[in-house]
Amino acid sequence: MALLAENKLVREIPVCSSCGEKAVYTREYSGEKLCKSCFLSKFEKRVLKTITRYKMFRHDDQVAVAVSGGKDSLVLLHVLTKIERQFPETSLVAITIDEGIPGYRNEAVEHAETEARRMGVEINVLTFEELFGRRLDEMLGALSENGTKLQPCTICGILRRRAINVAAKRLNATVVATAHTLDDIVQTYFMNVLRGDLNREIGQRNDSTAIVPRVAPLRVTPEREAVFYAYLKKIPFQSYICPNASKSARNKIREFLDSYEADYPGSLYTALSAFESIVFQKDRPEKLCRQCGEFTSRDICRVCEILSSFQTNS
Ligand code: SF4
Ligand code: ZN
Numbered sequence: 001m002a003l004l005a006e007n008k009l010v011r012e013i014p015v016c017s018s019c020g021e022k023a024v025y026t027r028e029y030s031g032e033k034l035c036k037s038c039f040l041s042k043f044e045k046r047v048l049k050t051i052t053r054y055k056m057f058r059h060d061d062q063v064a065v066a067v068s069g070g071k072d073s074l075v076l077l078h079v080l081t082k083i084e085r086q087f088p089e090t091s092l093v094a095i096t097i098d099e100g101i102p103g104y105r106n107e108a109v110e111h112a113e114t115e116a117r118r119m120g121v122e123i124n125v126l127t128f129e130e131l132f133g134r135r136l137d138e139m140l141g142a143l144s145e146n147g148t149k150l151q152p153c154t155i156c157g158i159l160r161r162r163a164i165n166v167a168a169k170r171l172n173a174t175v176v177a178t179a180h181t182l183d184d185i186v187q188t189y190f191m192n193v194l195r196g197d198l199n200r201e202i203g204q205r206n207d208s209t210a211i212v213p214r215v216a217p218l219r220v221t222p223e224r225e226a227v228f229y230a231y232l233k234k235i236p237f238q239s240y241i242c243p244n245a246s247k248s249a250r251n252k253i254r255e256f257l258d259s260y261e262a263d264y265p266g267s268l269y270t271a272l273s274a275f276e277s278i279v280f281q282k283d284r285p286e287k288l289c290r291q292c293g294e295f296t297s298r299d300i301c302r303v304c305e306i307l308s309s310f311q312t313n314s
Pocket of ligand 2: 016017020021034038
């Protein structure tokens with residue numbers, strides 16, 4: 001009887017599916033169990049494979065990594081710094097956009113600067129105030145007085161994309177790497193569907209537009225694994241949540257997808273390939289905004305639309 005109990009105990013200790021060492025992580029979608037060292041190495045190899053599969057980088061790219069100071073972006077910077085050592089003609093630089101969200105972005109910018117310096121990567125911080133003349137909180141205050149229907153994250157997201165592009169151009173970057181994970185990418189596809197706008201690539205390199213091409217090397221990495229990688233590597237990251245986050249439409253989609261993935265592991269991967277099979281086939285005509293000359297799919301880009309609402313109402 002004692003022997004039976006002992007055997008059961010031995011069988012219950014999870015072991016790494018790759019090397020037989022003690023497992024510390026289970027990939028629910030595949031049933032794979034991984035020890036610390038296999039988890040880290042598979043994580044990094046998957047990023048490299050993603051870069052190759054989606055043809056994200058060229059051998060002589062000047063890569064600008066968009067670093068918010070959150071876990072995903074610091075993990076991305078960490079892994080790309082490691083990968084970059086294998087490609088001596090490539091260079092890496094970090095860009096951080098400070099929207100001006102008091103009590104939130106300050107901590108993130110500090111983490112971004114500290115970690116970038118620790119990894120020996122030059123970091124450039126660009127603020128909304130410098131670029132658009134106002135901080136995000138000032139814009140939100142003014143817009144709410146005007147009774148805008150735009151959500152804070154919609155405004156922030158549109159302006160931040162522009163700011164990243166401006167910062168990348170100033171640094172002569174040939175490509176921008178963002179830290180969107182599998183979860184982010186699938187959430188965005190769902191949001192695009194609900195907005196009736198699936199005709200939009202996310203994170204796939206497109207050199208044919210006026211915008212600096214963007215890639216997302218973590219696009220097939222679940223966010224949960226990025227968190228665990230940060231934990232294992234002891235990468236400090238921002239602990240506060242943006243005060244505007246709970247008001248975002250993305251939050252609702254995220255909650256739904258998180259609980260769906262928990263019940264049906266692997267659903268995010270299924271959704272990603274379904275969306276990619278539709279979106280990656282489309283040809284996108286390039287247009288330039290009639291006001292500012294930046295790339296847009298409309299006549300007047302959304303940045304000019306937001307900024308003009310200040311001019312007409314102030
Ligand atoms: Fe901007 Fe919304 Fe993100 Fe806050 S949660 S940083 S407002 S996009
Ligand atoms: Zn192992």
